[in-house]
Amino acid sequence: MKASALTVFLVMGISVLMVVLNLGTAASSPVHVSTFMVSLAGKYLSYAILALSVDLVWGFVGILTLGHAAFFALGGYAMGMYLMRQIGARGVYANPILPDFMVFLNYKELPWFWYGFNWFGFAMLMAVVVPAILAAVFGYLAFRSRVTGVYLSIITQALTYALLLAFFRNDMGFGGNNGLTDFKELLGFSLSAETTRCGLLVVTAIALSLLYLLARAVTRSRFGKVMIAVRDAESRTRFIGYRPEQYKLVVWVLSAVMAAIGGALYVPQVGIINPGEFAPANSIEAVIWVAVGGRGTLAGPILGAVLVNFGKTILTGALPEVWLFALGALFIVVTLFLPRGLLGLMPVREKGDPPLPADPPTPAESAAKEAVS
């Protein structure tokens, strides 16, 4: 079986199997999968979509983004706004129009930017359009000015940090520190029902599979060959007539939209969205998932996101204070001993797959280079 078919098969197969074991077996059965586990898997797959989007820009055009959680969180907020409007008069303050936090903060009427979010279609459109516009403006300015490397990484970090601070403010109109929560239902399906949770897992698995196949098609096209050329020899591409900034912008916006879709799927499965999702550390974690799974492989980051988050769930349950140290150690170990990630250990390359990024030079090679120049 081709590696790409195997990836889709595993994502879909394991998700469907979990759903069958959740709905089809009694809670007392030894093979029963709890609804908690189903939603946990859905959360991991949402993260996997974020990892995929990070790989598209980092692995294929060389933009080390440290702010991609911003797009993920914006998609999540759009979904959260829709879910808030669905609560209607069932909130604590029973206001049919205003969400609870607005009543509490003495809002007299719905802010204009909340209009329309009671319609699912509009909310989902905004979930991708708003991050796309932000990415387009940010990318246009950054790439046109030829900001690259660590400087670009720092401004992506600043972007997500600025949004974090903005969304913390109560007058921003998105629930401040507490964010959006107490969701009741999605398209009429109760979010506490196990069938809804199962449905969300399957939808997330389908979205992940489709986005994976899309990313694969883009990176294997001639466009993808230009992406690799930009990644490894950006200025050279200019002298044969390509405009790297155009390519980066297209990939950057596509990647932001993917991350936003991940965020929109994440929120109903975890039941809350708050400014913490913009935290710079979240974006850095996403980079670690990609590094662990294998940068530039698309399937690797999916594996990395699931495994690292599974480890996080277990460790933060057993030894909460150890987690950040474990994550840091993991990053160091992967960088030093596993530069191609887990997928680098497996013979999974297909004919026509774009070339992988070069291994970082060993200290000896760097020293030799220094000596020459």
Added chain:
Amino acid sequence: MSSMSNGTLLYLDNVSVTFDGFRALNALSLVLTPGEMRAVIGPNGAGKTTMMDVITGKTRPNTGDVLFGGSTDLTRLDEPAIAGLGIGRKFQKPTVFEPHTVWDNLLLALAGDRGPRFTLFAKETAEERRKIESILETTRLTDQRNRRSGDLSHGQKQWLEIGMLLAQEPQLLLVDEPVAGMTDSETEQTAVLLREINKTRSVVVVEHDMGFVRALGVKVTVLHEGSVLSEGSIDHVSEDPRVVEVYLGR
């Protein structure tokens, strides 16, 4: 602009470039007629590479005119726009897209639409395959077509880069030290190849290797401290006392 530029392919007049007080080019003037091949020589720091940078849009001159085809002002354009006009550049250090195969390197260099909208859906056409095959033959890389270009020998990389230049179908080729690091037989073959290319296109060659310049048998421009020191046949310039002074005098 100036009527002096009529009928020229490349026209540099009074071009100066200063980096932090250092004059890399100092009132440089150079005229290339269509179909011409010109060799540019000069000691290190004479401004050869800076001149290439100015022509290809990498560096903006502080003063002076740089015209292509008699009227297009190159100082107002950026690198991709200038490449699109038909000026191709080969770098001193061979710079091919190392992780790509030889074939893909040529495919990316082929003249055609460079926009993302085109490349997203582009399929390799028979016409493109035919062109690539023919360039592979010209550059003697047919057997290497599926190799990762980073794995090629130094000489093969130089040739691949010349192949990529040809693939762009430029009117003017700027070739920076094409035979640096080549064996004698590779150097000879490169001279033959450049003369062959010159039958249909104009070429500017920057080179240190005097034997190679002599083998090209074309008009030579000697640069020194950012301006033209001497110009003429190789015999003429090598007898010019000022050139001898610059090369041997200190």
